[in-house]
Amino acid sequence: MFPDSLRFFDTLKESVSTYGGDVDHLIWTIFYITGFFFVVMEALLLFFVFRYRASRPGPAEHLPGDQPKSWIWVLALAFVVLVIDLSVDAMGAKVWTRIKEEVPAEDLRVRVWAQQFSWDFQYPGKDNKLDTPDDFHVVNELHIPVNKKIRLDLRAKDVIHSLFLPDARFKQDVLPGREIPAWIEITQVGETRLYCAELCGQAHTAMIGTLITHDDKSFKSWLKEQK
Amino acid sequence: MSDMTHPQSFLSKYIFSTDHKTIGKQFLFLGMFWALIGAATAYLIRWQIAHPNTPAPGFGIVNFGQYNAILTMHGTIMVFYVAMPIIVAAFSNFLIPLQIGARDMAFPKLNALSFWFMVLSSVILLSSFFVPGGAAAAGWTGYPPLSADPKYTGVTWGTPLWLLALALAFASSTMGGINYLATLITQRAPGMTYSKVPLATWFLVAGTADFFFSVGPLVAGAVMLLMDTLAGTGFYLPAKGGEPLLWQHLFWFFGHPEVYVIFVPAFGMVFEILPVFSRKAIYGYKLILASLAVSVALAYVVWAHHMFISGMNPKLAMPFSVLTILISVPFSIIFFLAFATLKGGKIKLEVPMLWALGFIATFLIGGLTGIFLGSAASDIYFHDTYFIVAHFHYTLFPATFFGGFAAVTYWFPKMFGRRLNEVAGRWHFALTFLLFNGVFWPLFRVGAAGMPRRIADPSQYAWLDQFKGVQSVVTTVAVLLILAQLIFLFNFFISLFWGKKSEKNPYHSATLEWQTDSPAPHGNWGEQLPQVTAGPYEYSKPGAESDFTPQARV
Numbered sequence: 170m171f172p173d174s175l176r177f178f179d180t181l182k183e184s185v186s187t188y189g190g191d192v193d194h195l196i197w198t199i200f201y202i203t204g205f206f207f208v209v210m211e212a213l214l215l216f217f218v219f220r221y222r223a224s225r226p227g228p229a230e231h232l233p234g235d236q237p238k239s240w241i242w243v244l245a246l247a248f249v250v251l252v253i254d255l256s257v258d259a260m261g262a263k264v265w266t267r268i269k270e271e272v273p274a275e276d277l278r279v280r281v282w283a284q285q286f287s288w289d290f291q292y293p294g295k296d297n298k299l300d301t302p303d304d305f306h307v308v309n310e311l312h313i314p315v316n317k318k319i320r321l322d323l324r325a326k327d328v329i330h331s332l333f334l335p336d337a338r339f340k341q342d343v344l345p346g347r348e349i350p351a352w353i354e355i356t357q358v359g360e361t362r363l364y365c366a367e368l369c370g371q372a373h374t375a376m377i378g379t380l381i382t383h384d385d386k387s388f389k390s391w392l393k394e395q396k
Numbered sequence: 397m398s399d400m401t402h403p404q405s406f407l408s409k410y411i412f413s414t415d416h417k418t419i420g421k422q423f424l425f426l427g428m429f430w431a432l433i434g435a436a437t438a439y440l441i442r443w444q445i446a447h448p449n450t451p452a453p454g455f456g457i458v459n460f461g462q463y464n465a466i467l468t469m470h471g472t473i474m475v476f477y478v479a480m481p482i483i484v485a486a487f488s489n490f491l492i493p494l495q496i497g498a499r500d501m502a503f504p505k506l507n508a509l510s511f512w513f514m515v516l517s518s519v520i521l522l523s524s525f526f527v528p529g530g531a532a533a534a535g536w537t538g539y540p541p542l543s544a545d546p547k548y549t550g551v552t553w554g555t556p557l558w559l560l561a562l563a564l565a566f567a568s569s570t571m572g573g574i575n576y577l578a579t580l581i582t583q584r585a586p587g588m589t590y591s592k593v594p595l596a597t598w599f600l601v602a603g604t605a606d607f608f609f610s611v612g613p614l615v616a617g618a619v620m621l622l623m624d625t626l627a628g629t630g631f632y633l634p635a636k637g638g639e640p641l642l643w644q645h646l647f648w649f650f651g652h653p654e655v656y657v658i659f660v661p662a663f664g665m666v667f668e669i670l671p672v673f674s675r676k677a678i679y680g681y682k683l684i685l686a687s688l689a690v691s692v693a694l695a696y697v698v699w700a701h702h703m704f705i706s707g708m709n710p711k712l713a714m715p716f717s718v719l720t721i722l723i724s725v726p727f728s729i730i731f732f733l734a735f736a737t738l739k740g741g742k743i744k745l746e747v748p749m750l751w752a753l754g755f756i757a758t759f760l761i762g763g764l765t766g767i768f769l770g771s772a773a774s775d776i777y778f779h780d781t782y783f784i785v786a787h788f789h790y791t792l793f794p795a796t797f798f799g800g801f802a803a804v805t806y807w808f809p810k811m812f813g814r815r816l817n818e819v820a821g822r823w824h825f826a827l828t829f830l831l832f833n834g835v836f837w838p839l840f841r842v843g844a845a846g847m848p849r850r851i852a853d854p855s856q857y858a859w860l861d862q863f864k865g866v867q868s869v870v871t872t873v874a875v876l877l878i879l880a881q882l883i884f885l886f887n888f889f890i891s892l893f894w895g896k897k898s899e900k901n902p903y904h905s906a907t908l909e910w911q912t913d914s915p916a917p918h919g920n921w922g923e924q925l926p927q928v929t930a931g932p933y934e935y936s937k938p939g940a941e942s943d944f945t946p947q948a949r950v
Contacts, residue, residue, distance in 0.1 A: 180845035196774045203764040210760055213735060218753065221674065223744040228943065229936040230740030234679035234733070243680065243732050250728045254721045257771055262714050264773035269710040285548065328542040329640060331705070331780060335846035338777050344641070344707045345541060346634020362859065366780040366848045368535045370548050371460045374851040 185361060185382075186337035187354040191264040193338070198260060202253060268339075272350050275320035277313065283323070283330035283343040283365070286372040292395065305395045309378035314388040315358050323349040331367035334380055340366055355382045414504035415918055419511050420490030421811060424804070426514060427481035428885075433522075434478050435878045437470035446864075446871035448855045461550055463852035464533035469525070471536025472558065476565050477521065479658045479796040481514060484569070484607075487665060487803055488576045488600045490811065494909035495597045497585025497926045497948065499919050502578035510571035517564035524557035532558035535850060537651070540632035540643050544624040559622045566611050573604040585908070585948070587928030592947065594907045594932040595678065598685060599664020602692045606653040606660065610696065617646030644706055648699035656695040659759070659791060660688070662799025663730065666752040669806050670734060671933045672905045673749035674741025675943055678933040680733045687726035687733075694723050704772045705779055713772040720770035727763060731756070742936075746903070747821035751802030754829050755794045762790030765840065780850075783843025789836045797828070801884070808888075809902050813915040814895030820887040824880065831877035838866050904944050907932050911950040926950050 178200060184193055221229075234240065280299055282289035290311050294303030299322075313319045323332060323343040330343045334353065341351045355361075365376035383391055413419060443452040444463055451457050458466065489507065493500055501507045524531045529552035534543035538558070546552045580593070580601050620631040621643060630636020632643050671678050678684065700708065700716040734756060743749070765787040769775045778784060801824075808816050842863050847854070854860045854867070901910040908928065912920055926948035934945040 178841070178844040180841045182845070192773055192777055195771065196768065196777065199767050199771060199774060203767055207761065207764055210731065210735075211757060214738075214753065214757055217735065217738045218743055218745070221738060221741045221743050223742040225742070229675040229742045231677065231936050231938055232679060232736070232740055233677040233681070233933070234683075234736060235677075235681065240680055240683050243683065243729055243736070246732055247725050247729050251722075251725050254724055255718075257767065258714075258718045258721055261717060261771040261773045265710070265713055265717070265776075268773065268776065269705075269713065328548050329539055333780070333846070333848065335777070340705050340776050340779055342705055342707045344634070346638075346640070347707070349707050362846065362857075364848065364857070367539075368464065368542070368850040370542060371464065371533075371550060373464070374460060374853040375856055377856060 182336055184338050185355050185357040188268050189338040195261055195264050272352050273318050276317035278320040280322045284326040285370045286376040288378045310381055312381045312391055315355055315382050315384055318354050321351045323351055328369050329367050330365050330369050333366035334363050336361040342367055358382050358384050414508045416489045416493050416501045417916060419507050420486045422511050423481045423485040427478050430473055430477035434473040437466045440466050442871040442874045445854055446867040448853045460852040465531040468532050468535050482800050483658050483661050483796055485572050492576055492579050492597050495594045495907055496588050497908050498579060498583035501575045502582055503575050506571050507575050510568045513564050513568035517561045520557055521561035524554050527553035530554055537647055540640055544632055555625050559618050566615055569607055573608050576601050576604045585925045585928055592928055592931050595667040596664040600661045602688050603657045603660040606692050606695050607657045610650040610653040613646045614650035617643055641708055644703050648702045652699040653695045659795035662795040665799055665803040666755050669748050669752040669802055670737050671935055672903050673746055674738050674743045675935045676737055676741040677935055679736035684733050687729040690726040701770055704775045717772040748802050748806035750825045751798050755798035759794040780848055781843040782839045782847045782849055785849050786836045786839035786843055809898030809914045810909055812892055813898055814891050815898050816891045817887050820883055824883040827880040831873050831880055834873040835870055835877055838870055906934055906944045906946055908947045911946050911948055
């Protein structure tokens, strides 16, 4: 709809999750609203400084705006701001609820262990149940099948971490002492970024992994290779 | 007046003074000293981001542990040791009694104690750089368990010293704050009704109100963190039955209002400058105060927007998100009224006005980009990225530095009786404005790409290579931004001793502080307190004898 040059956020990579598009739509909506106010307000500021410069003839106007009726235009504009606010809220609430409040029934459940300074992904094994003897662990690589709902149970072993999958528009802090339920559904096969977004100690910067999304066949063969 | 005649030795006049103006200047110098150290930490952070693992000129290699300590100290120093002393303490002390026609603060000795607590706090924080294990390194937000146990960071003495220094700084701010409130309530000159009090004083006191009622829970929280660190308790440690999110709630219940503690006074001082240099009355004085009251109140109920993805109950996110975005309503009113104040004026771009307009232009960006973070769902993406780094620097840098330079350049004649150099001031403004935007504007785009904040080594993220050029330019611009401040320092110190002597009221301002001598004498007024007869912003009134009516004839 808009030329790319207008897109301040051209650095925002295409999303690869089912809900990523919703987040991006919200981001772009806020971008165009705030962008409009930014341009208008900055232009008006420059215009006023030029238009009402000291060297123009005549005295300054006396406009104390001390009568409530002189506030009507301000309050009307503020009402417009309020309406815009509430529409952004309504739009954001839908997206938030979908991502964070409604955890759908899953096709695969993986437990994510965060620790200084790596990710440990615990898979349920053949019985599809966690905490049974056939569970297996993979370090720093989260392998999942494409177009499947993946439930992530997040736990930390030591301090607070944060699992960030930027291309899935997923981020969730991971706390010691509790399990936080989360979910993703990735729509593209391939490897994308995964790293820790919460300062977690000296080598926080090195807490990097990879999200690897397989098609069904290749996920099955990957599963077979695991013990 | 005994206050005006008691003998003053050098020590009692300049060091252990109880004169609010001297204490204000002491806070100003303390803040300026810390700004130099804050700038040094900024330089090291920027060096490491642009040129990871290469020796920073003048320092050497910044290892990961040092990097974390440096960024922790950068945040702590800039908020509590630069912004608070300069924006809040220096100008509350200097301005409130002068603007309301008092001879001093309500409690002058407590006021002096407030400064010396800050000195003690500064010594402790500085010393924490040199203890074994280094300075605190868990971020300025100090989230436990990371901050609570040395085994997670390798920091041993640094964390307790950091907490102790902060506790003393909070005690200092509390002693000061009590004074600002009590002074406004009890020390107003005859005729200085609340509706004649200038906006700078109102905004300074409103900021203090935000500090006062939020700091208590954090002090309690800090004591618990100190005990977790030193005494083996487990308030925040799940292994001992504690709750790490408790700290985040206590921290941000204070931490969010704290941002207002800093930028609300800056906004107030900008409002003092706009009418003077446009020769206009403030448009809608009472509506500004009403909007201010709403903003200050809302500041208390938005703290969890820092915690949308912290693991707190996700159902809490929406109420906090709605309240956060709602803040744009009172602030849009304040912005519109600032614009209405300019409209129809005779705008003179003297240095304080340049800073005031620069504040509006840049702070607006900070406010607008806040919506991306206040909306919980889009915060999922932007949280903990460089987008947020750019955002809060667009709020706190304008508040602390644009607001601070506006205030210092405007009140310099009243503080020191001399004028700053105007040409140097213009160069300083132009360079700072351009270079500041040059540093932080590109970081929005870097953040939008997903670059996380607080990473010590970007070279470990192959996809960040696309920003190598940008980061290198940003670092160069940041160094230039720091160097540009030398213009100010030279101008400040040279003018302090050799600047042109200032008259009483060089800008033809109406507020009370300009009706006494420059510099204001001990006791502020002559034998008689001023009798206030006019409002603070009576400019260009038709039929008046000059284009402004002073609040009182002194």
